[in-house]
Amino acid sequence: MKKQKIVLIGNGMAGIRAVEEILKLAPNRFKITVFGSEPYPNYNRIQLSKVLQGDTEVADITLNTWEWYEENGILLYPGETVIEIDTDNQIVSTDKKRQVKYDKLIMATGSDPFMLPLPGIDKEGVTAFRNIKDCELMISASENYKKAVVIGGGLLGLEAARGLLNLGMQVDVVHLSDCLMERQLDKTAGKMLQKELENQGMNFLLEKQSAEITGLDRVEGLKFKDGEEVKADLVVMAVGIKPNVTLANESGIQVNRGIIVNDYLETTVPNVFAVGECAEHREMVYGLVAPLYQQGLEMAKRICGIDSEGYQGSVLSTQLKVSGVDVFSAGEINEDEDTKSVRVFDDWLGVYKKVLVKEGKITGAVLFGDTQDGTRLLSLINKKAAIEEYMDNARSEETGLDLIASMPDEEIICGCNGVTKCSIVEAINTQGLTTFEQVKGCTNASRSCGGCRSLVTDLLAYTVGDAFEQNQKESICGCTTLSKDEVIEEIKDKGLSHTREVMHVLGWKSEEGCSKCRPALNYYLGMLNPLEYKDEKESRYVNERLRANIQKDGTYGVVPRMYGGVTNSTDLRKIADVADKYDVKLIKVTGGQRIDLLGVKKEDLPSIWAELDMPSGAAYSKGLRTVKTCVGADFCRFGTSDSIGLGTKMEKKFEGMNAPHKVKMSVSACPRNCAEGGIKDVGVIGLDGEYEIYVGGNAGTHMRQADLLAKVKTEEEVIEMTAAFLQYYRETANYLDRTSVWVERLGIEHIQTYLSDEKMFKELNQRMDESLSIVQDGWKEVLESETMVRDLYQNVNIPAGSN
Ligand SMILES: Cc1cc2nc3c(=O)[nH]c(=O)nc-3n(C[C@H](O)[C@H](O)[C@H](O)COP(=O)(O)OP(=O)(O)OC[C@H]3O[C@@H](n4cnc5c(N)ncnc54)[C@H](O)[C@@H]3O)c2cc1C
Numbered sequence: 001m002k003k004q005k006i007v008l009i010g011n012g013m014a015g016i017r018a019v020e021e022i023l024k025l026a027p028n029r030f031k032i033t034v035f036g037s038e039p040y041p042n043y044n045r046i047q048l049s050k051v052l053q054g055d056t057e058v059a060d061i062t063l064n065t066w067e068w069y070e071e072n073g074i075l076l077y078p079g080e081t082v083i084e085i086d087t088d089n090q091i092v093s094t095d096k097k098r099q100v101k102y103d104k105l106i107m108a109t110g111s112d113p114f115m116l117p118l119p120g121i122d123k124e125g126v127t128a129f130r131n132i133k134d135c136e137l138m139i140s141a142s143e144n145y146k147k148a149v150v151i152g153g154g155l156l157g158l159e160a161a162r163g164l165l166n167l168g169m170q171v172d173v174v175h176l177s178d179c180l181m182e183r184q185l186d187k188t189a190g191k192m193l194q195k196e197l198e199n200q201g202m203n204f205l206l207e208k209q210s211a212e213i214t215g216l217d218r219v220e221g222l223k224f225k226d227g228e229e230v231k232a233d234l235v236v237m238a239v240g241i242k243p244n245v246t247l248a249n250e251s252g253i254q255v256n257r258g259i260i261v262n263d264y265l266e267t268t269v270p271n272v273f274a275v276g277e278c279a280e281h282r283e284m285v286y287g288l289v290a291p292l293y294q295q296g297l298e299m300a301k302r303i304c305g306i307d308s309e310g311y312q313g314s315v316l317s318t319q320l321k322v323s324g325v326d327v328f329s330a331g332e333i334n335e336d337e338d339t340k341s342v343r344v345f346d347d348w349l350g351v352y353k354k355v356l357v358k359e360g361k362i363t364g365a366v367l368f369g370d371t372q373d374g375t376r377l378l379s380l381i382n383k384k385a386a387i388e389e390y391m392d393n394a395r396s397e398e399t400g401l402d403l404i405a406s407m408p409d410e411e412i413i414c415g416c417n418g419v420t421k422c423s424i425v426e427a428i429n430t431q432g433l434t435t436f437e438q439v440k441g442c443t444n445a446s447r448s449c450g451g452c453r454s455l456v457t458d459l460l461a462y463t464v465g466d467a468f469e470q471n472q473k474e475s476i477c478g479c480t481t482l483s484k485d486e487v488i489e490e491i492k493d494k495g496l497s498h499t500r501e502v503m504h505v506l507g508w509k510s511e512e513g514c515s516k517c518r519p520a521l522n523y524y525l526g527m528l529n530p531l532e533y534k535d536e537k538e539s540r541y542v543n544e545r546l547r548a549n550i551q552k553d554g555t556y557g558v559v560p561r562m563y564g565g566v567t568n569s570t571d572l573r574k575i576a577d578v579a580d581k582y583d584v585k586l587i588k589v590t591g592g593q594r595i596d597l598l599g600v601k602k603e604d605l606p607s608i609w610a611e612l613d614m615p616s617g618a619a620y621s622k623g624l625r626t627v628k629t630c631v632g633a634d635f636c637r638f639g640t641s642d643s644i645g646l647g648t649k650m651e652k653k654f655e656g657m658n659a660p661h662k663v664k665m666s667v668s669a670c671p672r673n674c675a676e677g678g679i680k681d682v683g684v685i686g687l688d689g690e691y692e693i694y695v696g697g698n699a700g701t702h703m704r705q706a707d708l709l710a711k712v713k714t715e716e717e718v719i720e721m722t723a724a725f726l727q728y729y730r731e732t733a734n735y736l737d738r739t740s741v742w743v744e745r746l747g748i749e750h751i752q753t754y755l756s757d758e759k760m761f762k763e764l765n766q767r768m769d770e771s772l773s774i775v776q777d778g779w780k781e782v783l784e785s786e787t788m789v790r791d792l793y794q795n796v797n798i799p800a801g802s803n
């Protein structure tokens with residue numbers, strides 16, 4: 001049967017969750033295409049607050065990897081915006097002039113931040129806080145400036161303010177009302193929150209109306225309507241959001257504040273659905289993930305033809321993600337003529353609890369200082385429980401496993417994802433789950449704001465009992481409970497030789513493995529048995545498989561090797577000819593002293609490599625990338641040695657080496673260190689009569705200064721020491737650990753001691769030579785195989801984006 005075509009506009013949290021629900025209900029029924037204006041796979045927007053607060057990194061907040069799209073046959077166009085919908089002919093058109101037909105269209109275009117229309121709003125240093133770009137802008141501003149002003153004392157503004165304090169800035173929060181988070185808290189809780197945040201270092205300017213952003217090109221201050229002014233090097237606007245409805249409106253789909261939908265998330269136009277922050281259901285537009293995920297499930301059922309009651313609206317509950325502050329609110333927050341409250345206030349401990357009651361039923365709650373009753377109250381509000389049910393089972397003294405034990409089965413453990421205690425327990429028991437990551441992977445609990453993590457962990461401990469402790473080591477991924485070291489031992493002991501064999505023999509939970517374990521197993525098997533193991537190209541990440549880095553617009557980069565950063569007129573001529581012939585969009589000198597041809601079409605890659613006739617620079621590889629060199633003794637008056645010569649020798653020796661992650665090296669010929677050895681995986685510095693070898697440096701997101709590994713006398717010794725170091729790294733690091741992480745974990749003294757053992761040193765060198773003996777040039781390998789050229793470059797539907 002021909003597959004129906006679903007097109008999703010908006011690659012965000014609501015849209016992709018809806019697609020996950022569709023895939024669960026009808027795995028092979030649809031051909032799905034996704035357009036997303038942002039150039040990333042679906043990421044956890046909620047966690048941007050944690051990124052700003054320094055608790056996690058942008059790299060760790062991806063929810064669905066590029067491989068996930070590929071594995072599920074989803075064609076993703078990142079960085080591409082749908083600009084028109086022809087609802088008569090059911091076709092969408094994009095800003096890249098692409099047209100795609102749909103049978104069902106899902107609009108999940110989210111919201112835009114609301115920007116107050118103040119004079120000066122377009123000055124440098126004024127930003128919203130909505131996406132990765134905004135987050136990066138704030139982090140970089142904090143490196144150069146001191147004074148931040150956040151406009152808006154709601155959830156977003158306070159989380160941003162906490163992040164900016166953590167980044168070392170002074171922060172004023174400007175708020176319209178006299179009480180913080182007035183939409184979520186009553187006055188008592190709002191004032192307690194203010195006091196707590198003031199103790200943390202925030203300054204509040206309440207009941208202030210902003211009038212103008214001052215400064216020349218960059219913001220210098222914020223003026224208020226009452227004439228006062230505060231200094232500001234950075235202004236963050238957090239005064240609410242507005243649903244992104246322009247496209248729907250221009251396409252004849254009825255909108256009000258959001259895109260109007262019925263209980264099945266259907267818009268006013270046939271076969272067009274809307275879900276998430278852009279949708280308006282029964283006059284409500286939601287800005288939290290829990291309701292958006294409920295909408296996604298109901299819409300998925302409709303699309304898959306499964307009868308259901310439809311979406312009935314949601315009770316809102318919120319929690320502020322600021323460490324040291326426990327605030328929770330759900331449902332109604334203020335008393336009125338019909339709504340009474342039960343209150344507990346402990347000024348000494350700073351605890352405030354208020355439960356609102358209407359006609360004997362619980363309708364809302366506000367908690368400050370002790371929020372452990374939060375999920376329970378949300379369940380009770382949802383089921384319109386009588387107040388006695390809460391009062392009879394007060395359990396404020398209970399914590400940890402006692403608290404878990406006392407929870408009824410239907411109590412919600414994860415509010416964002418609507419996951420109950422009994423569904424987690426059932427997943428643990430039926431699927432034999434023993435780690436937090438497995439529970440998260442199988443049930444979605446803790447996959448959004450992460451606020452329920454400790455409850456989920458406690459529930460796991462309570463359910464599996466003694467098995468819990470022994471299983472808390474770091475497993476390779478959710479498919480197994482075995483750690484990397486255990487897997488390697490098993491591979492050696494049992495003589496396993498294929499990824500599928502490893503998964504089968506070691507009892508993997510999923511027959512196919514996942515995008516985390518497949519590349520790791522492929523690496524470990526190749527590292528352990530270089531001569532016999534046949535590399536599984538299909539287990540490698542997309543860039544490595546294609547031997548080119550995918551760019552955000554779906555084109556590719558081509559980087560030929562230039563040993564030691566040296567080139568010649570013949571190679572430059574070839575590069576220029578290829579660039580002209582294939583209409584290369586940008587020719588860029590890289591940080592590693594090479595030339596990158598950017599904007600190349602996938603189908604042109606093999607012809608370009610053939611015409612260049614140069615080795616691959618392996619700019620896509622987990623292995624040696626570059627050896628940067630300084631000018632050295634031949635030309636530089638400070639030079640003590642031939643840095644270019646040594647760098648070239650090192651590059652020729654280690655090119656093609658596979659490693660847990662990329663490896664960058666450099667050679668400088670004097671302590672001025674122009675090739676920047678302090679931030680390389682291996683940095684060599686020539687001194688008079690000797691060389692210093694530095695290791696474990698990194699200039700990336702985890703900046704780290706390299707450690708001195710050894711001082712040696714000759715070039716040969718430099719190469720041998722480098723080989724021993726890298727082989728030890730190859731054998732003992734976790735896949736995807738850079739040397740910086742690995743050196744940090746083992747400690748430089750341990751590595752020095754290990755390499756000082758002559759026998760070990762020699763054996764490491766032998767094993768390195770053995771693994772290098774089978775190295776092939778990545779591009780040549782493709783050019784020699786008609787099948788690879790056809791399958792990888794002429795016939796494929798690989799989603800754009802790099803990893
Ligand atoms: C810093 C921060 C912290 C948050 N914390 C929490 C929290 O703790 N708890 C909670 O529940 N919620 C939180 N939220 C809110 C939550 O992140 C959002 O409710 C949720 O991400 C909305 O999902 P969505 O898919 O509807 O919209 P979005 O995530 O905005 O996704 C929409 C996507 O569609 C794209 N798009 C729009 N138009 C087009 C087009 N024409 N073509 C192609 N692509 C298009 C957009 O670029 C965007 O990537 C937080 C939000 C922020 C910013």
Ligand SMILES: NC(=O)c1ccc[n+]([C@@H]2O[C@H](COP(=O)([O-])OP(=O)(O)OC[C@H]3O[C@@H](n4cnc5c(N)ncnc54)[C@H](O)[C@@H]3O)[C@@H](O)[C@H]2O)c1
Nearest residue numbers: 152153154155156157174175176238239240287319320321
């Ligand atoms: N922990 C969480 O659940 C969380 C965290 C961050 C963001 N979010 C979501 O992201 C969205 C955006 O958050 P938000 O805090 O911007 O929206 P919001 O609407 O919840 O709060 C905006 C706040 O800004 C104040 N404000 C409005 N105009 C102002 C002005 N001119 N000057 C000063 N203050 C003004 C309002 O009084 C309000 O308290 C919301 O949907 C929110 O739910 C949730």
Ligand code: SF4
Nearest residue numbers: 630636639670673674
């Ligand atoms: S590192 Fe020393 S030798 Fe090399 S270029 Fe710089 S100054 Fe010259």
Ligand code: FES
Nearest residue numbers: 414416448449450
């Ligand atoms: S409560 Fe947010 S992820 Fe569970």
